[in-house]
Amino acid sequence: MNERDDVRHGPLDGDADPLADPFTRAIVRLVGDEVLRDPEGLVWRDERFVRWLAKEARAGDRVEARRSDVERLARGRALMRRAQAQRVGVLVRERAGAPADHPGERRAPRFDLGVAAGAGRELWDQAPDGWMEVPDELPEGDYLSLRVAGTSMTPVLHDGDTILLKRGSEVRPESVIVARHPEDGYVCKKVQRVTRRKIELASLEPGRPLIVIPHDTTLILGTVVMVWCAHR
Amino acid sequence: MAVEGRRWGDERRKAADEMAAARRAVHTLGDAALLDAMAADDPWAWDEFVGRFRALCIAHGRPPGASRSEWSAAVDDVLADEAIRLTTAGAKRPRNLGTYLVRAAVNRFNMTRRTDALRERLRESIVDGQAVEQIVRGVCSQYSLESSAGPRGDGESEPGGIDDPDTALRKVARRIAGELTPEQRAHVEWLAREIPQRVIAEWLGIEYEAAAKRGTRLCAGLRRRALALIDSLPPEERRQIARGFVITGDAAAPKRRRGRNDERT
Numbered sequence: 001m002n003e004r005d006d007v008r009h010g011p012l013d014g015d016a017d018p019l020a021d022p023f024t025r026a027i028v029r030l031v032g033d034e035v036l037r038d039p040e041g042l043v044w045r046d047e048r049f050v051r052w053l054a055k056e057a058r059a060g061d062r063v064e065a066r067r068s069d070v071e072r073l074a075r076g077r078a079l080m081r082r083a084q085a086q087r088v089g090v091l092v093r094e095r096a097g098a099p100a101d102h103p104g105e106r107r108a109p110r111f112d113l114g115v116a117a118g119a120g121r122e123l124w125d126q127a128p129d130g131w132m133e134v135p136d137e138l139p140e141g142d143y144l145s146l147r148v149a150g151t152s153m154t155p156v157l158h159d160g161d162t163i164l165l166k167r168g169s170e171v172r173p174e175s176v177i178v179a180r181h182p183e184d185g186y187v188c189k190k191v192q193r194v195t196r197r198k199i200e201l202a203s204l205e206p207g208r209p210l211i212v213i214p215h216d217t218t219l220i221l222g223t224v225v226m227v228w229c230a231h232r
Numbered sequence: 233m234a235v236e237g238r239r240w241g242d243e244r245r246k247a248a249d250e251m252a253a254a255r256r257a258v259h260t261l262g263d264a265a266l267l268d269a270m271a272a273d274d275p276w277a278w279d280e281f282v283g284r285f286r287a288l289c290i291a292h293g294r295p296p297g298a299s300r301s302e303w304s305a306a307v308d309d310v311l312a313d314e315a316i317r318l319t320t321a322g323a324k325r326p327r328n329l330g331t332y333l334v335r336a337a338v339n340r341f342n343m344t345r346r347t348d349a350l351r352e353r354l355r356e357s358i359v360d361g362q363a364v365e366q367i368v369r370g371v372c373s374q375y376s377l378e379s380s381a382g383p384r385g386d387g388e389s390e391p392g393g394i395d396d397p398d399t400a401l402r403k404v405a406r407r408i409a410g411e412l413t414p415e416q417r418a419h420v421e422w423l424a425r426e427i428p429q430r431v432i433a434e435w436l437g438i439e440y441e442a443a444a445k446r447g448t449r450l451c452a453g454l455r456r457r458a459l460a461l462i463d464s465l466p467p468e469e470r471r472q473i474a475r476g477f478v479i480t481g482d483a484a485a486p487k488r489r490r491g492r493n494d495e496r497t
Binding site: 026027029031032033036042049051058064070073075079080083 | 285418458
């Protein structure tokens with residue numbers, strides 16, 4: 001681009017603020033917008049500039065500025081929880097209350113695990129409390145919905161949350177399963193270790209002891225794939 | 233009772249101070265150190281990640297035609313997913329995290345749009361009403377079809393109508409942007425963001441006066457080029473720009489409201 005002096009517009013003045021002229025300022029802004037519009041563009045490769053943009057954007061974000069420390073900590077914990085859930089293969093969905101019963105095509109019977117737990121009781125001794133719609137994003141299969149009782153699996157699962165299990169006896173380390181303990185009834189735990197003879201189950205809450213059950217496929221109810229949680 | 237109340241107040245103050253200190257500590261971390269702190273399950277680091285990058289993505293990545301709510305949802309999804317992925321052991325970390333996240337949000341948004349459009353097309357091809365829709369369109373005027381389409385998304389107006397002076401000026405700006413060298417594009421961008429001259433000088437690795445002079449020449453060149461391009465526009469577009477600006481000699485001022493004694497050039 002030719003940068004020589006132009007007779008029509010007078011000589012260049014190196015001391016003047018180049019953006020004092022409103023028309024020039026508008027042109028510079030619009031050209032800048034065009035340059036920035038493409039996130040694949042070269043200007044985005046300049047780390048210093050991107051850091052500047054991020055700082056400027058954050059300073060201009062009034063909603064962010066109004067957030068209290070308590071809200072920030074809660075947001076951080078919520079995101080961390082989602083990460084911990086994903087590491088054990090559980091999708092987290094946040095809802096204001098329990099999922100509504102829906103007579104759709106893919107349904108899963110819903111039981112209150114807190115009610116069903118206890119030595120010697122079979123889950124199928126009682127009728128389901130209702131039906132849950134199985135989300136489209138989940139693969140085909142048999143599903144079962146339970147309500148969690150207890151806090152041993154916080155922060156991923158809280159007392160009162162509704163979980164969705166994929167029925168089956170497959171057991172993978174680092175997944176969360178619901179299994180029948182010979183003495184304690186139904187338990188919902190993370191698979192720590194699998195051997196030919198036994199399965200070690202751990203809680204996510206620190207300080208809880210390991211639970212060991214025989215490696216017997218009839219004891220495995222299924223793997224937790226999703227949780228609906230009203231907690232924040 | 234008064235002593236207990238004071239102790240309770242002290243404890244609350246101490247807790248608040250500790251929270252503020254923890255938040256400040258992560259605020260000063262570099263991007264790589266921040267990801268390490270997140271991998272170590274520091275909840276303040278997770279919040280800092282969102283605070284640091286959400287505003288950047290919201291402000292600078294929105295594709296044309298995307299409504300604010302759609303874009304905001306895409307950004308939130310991507311930030312959560314990338315935060316999780318980047319803190320997984322062995323995950324490859326980008327060098328320029330801000331740029332990476334903006335691009336990821338744009339790609340996610342475009343992919344969601346493509347998927348939704350495909351789903352809608354499949355649905356429409358199945359529904360029998362398609363034949364009815366074609367008959368209705370055939371007997372309605374274009375005006376009645378457009379006016380019955382309803383408002384867009386969250387109430388945003390259609391971009392660049394015929395009377396929007398920015399449209400013609402934006403075309404000029406787009407053309408100019410395409411003519412610049414990469415160095416000039418970067419410099420224009422810095423000027424447009426009102427980055428201080430001393431910072432620009434630092435980034436360019438030259439003296440303050442040299443950077444200021446370079447900026448002045450660049451702006452003067454942009455102005456000359458813009459005026460030349462405006463001169464070559466069709467009359468209707470020149471009029472559009474004239475509605476937004478009064479350009480006289482060396483000066484150009486935004487258009488004021490016309491009063492009784494105003495003179496137009």
